[in-house]
Amino acid sequence: MNYTIIKDTQTLAQVCEKARLADVIMLDTEFVRTRTYHPQLGLIQLFDGEQLVLIDPLEIDDMDAFSELLKDQSVMKILHACGEDLEVFQHSFGCIPNPMIDTQLMAAFLGHGLSTGFASLVNEYLSVELDKSESRADWLARPLTDKQLDYAAADVYYLLPLYQQLLAKVEDKGWLTAVQQESNLLISKRLKTSDPELAYLDIKGAWTLDPEQLAILKVIAKWRLLEAQKRDLALNFVVKEANVLEICRLKMASLKQMNEAGFDHREIRRHGNTLIEMVKQGLDTPQSEWPDKITRLMDNPAYKQLFKRLKDEVKTVSETTGLATEFLASKKQLNQFITWVWMRNRSEEKLPDVMRDWRKNILGDVLNGKMD
Known part of the structure; x- marks a missing residue:
């Protein structure tokens, strides 16, 4: 496994120009996300079947050539479990890999659990044991160790043969279009921007507050x-979520109340x-x-029995399709x-996941029939 480390704009441009001639490229990122709101990019791995490169974004001033590669519609980008990678690309470059397929989703269409890890799939399909001991390394520190670099390179080097095997199986089972649809759904979910006016709905326990307390929240x-x-600070490093809820519940009007509630003095x-x-x-x-x-769904007297009935239908479809239940419908x-049926009157503008794309035909229509 030979790889090159890219640290300058000119070499990056040459690499990206060549990669744009490929039909598919393998991509991965290494990043750190501990105290920050946005993930901090530390390294980019790229493999086009010929050149395997590790791109150091901390050393390169102009990443435009890479951004253009990400946006090149003629090149399919392959990633694994890429939810956070999409956020990294969007934050760092203002764009995402497009078009894109996620091999974790490909594996899900072959009966694997939705969260099946890369190392597990490489072991099963390629009989290679990957060392994942560097997964929690500090990718912003320099210099990166040889062990870190080898670990990062392996993630795209083995992604290519894994993708090729999964692709053949997915095509054989007729799921390729569904894989693309699911990859696009993943993109739309991960890149949905947070509306500050609705941020209060994301606070756990908000349902316990009355309308006046919610106005504060x-x-x-x-x-x-x-x-x-x-x-660029993680939400809980601004103010802890539990403290926000307590402030609203008690309508706190003094620093003394915060002290008595045990809030961090720095906060x-x-x-x-x-x-x-x-x-x-x-x-x-x-x-x-x-x-x-x-209002919570579970507070409706009819919810528990209905949920069980729908879950049983998902299990039945799982048995006939071979797809994991949590992948069909979590x-x-x-x-x-x-919610779509009870509160949104089956709005065509706000379709739930199970009534879209591949899920609708094999599951959504069945579930919809059980609601009448």
Whole structure:
């Protein structure tokens, strides 16, 4: 396994120009995401069947040639479990690999669990044991060790033969179009931008608050999201989610209350007065503008029995298709479907996953029939 490390703009341009002549290329990234809102890119791996390169984005000033490769419609990009990689590309280059196929999704169409790891598939299909000990390494530190570089290169070197085997099997079973549809669905989900006005709905436990408390939460959650994005800081490093909920529940009006609740002193010192002002702002919100009380599906008396009935249908389809139940329809996707029927009157503009693309014919129409 021979690879080249790319550290300058000119060599990168030459590599990308050659890669754009290939039908498919293998891509992967190494990044760090501990305290930051956005993933911090440390390394890019690229393999086009001939040239295997490790691109160092910390050394290269102009990455335009790589961005153009990502956007080149004539080159299919292959990645594995690429959800976070898509975020990395979008944040770092303002674009994503397109067109793209995820080999983890290909494996799911062959009966593997949705979260089957790369090393497990390489072992099963290529009989190669990969060393994954560097997966938690610091990819922003320099110099990178030989062990890190070998680990990173292997991720795209073995991705090519794995993809080729999976492709043959997926085509044989007639799932290739579905694989592309599912890859596109993954893209649309991972790149959906967060609406600050709706950030309060993402706070766990928001359903426990009454409308007045939700008015406070809406103000604080919006500020917290914008602050995290501005400072590139993970949300809980701005203000812990549990603390946000407690502030709203008690309508905290003093730093003393925050101290007594056991909040981190640094959090109080940095944001305490701001949070108190936002509590006041929330309390000043006219009642007509308070958010509606959040209702949970599980609080509906009919929910438990309905969910079980739908789950049984998913299991039946799983047995006939060979696809894992959680891949056909996860709990979240079933709840999305129930919400679509109960609260959105089966809106054609807001179709749930099970009523779109490949899932509709083999599962969605069956589930829809069980709702009448």
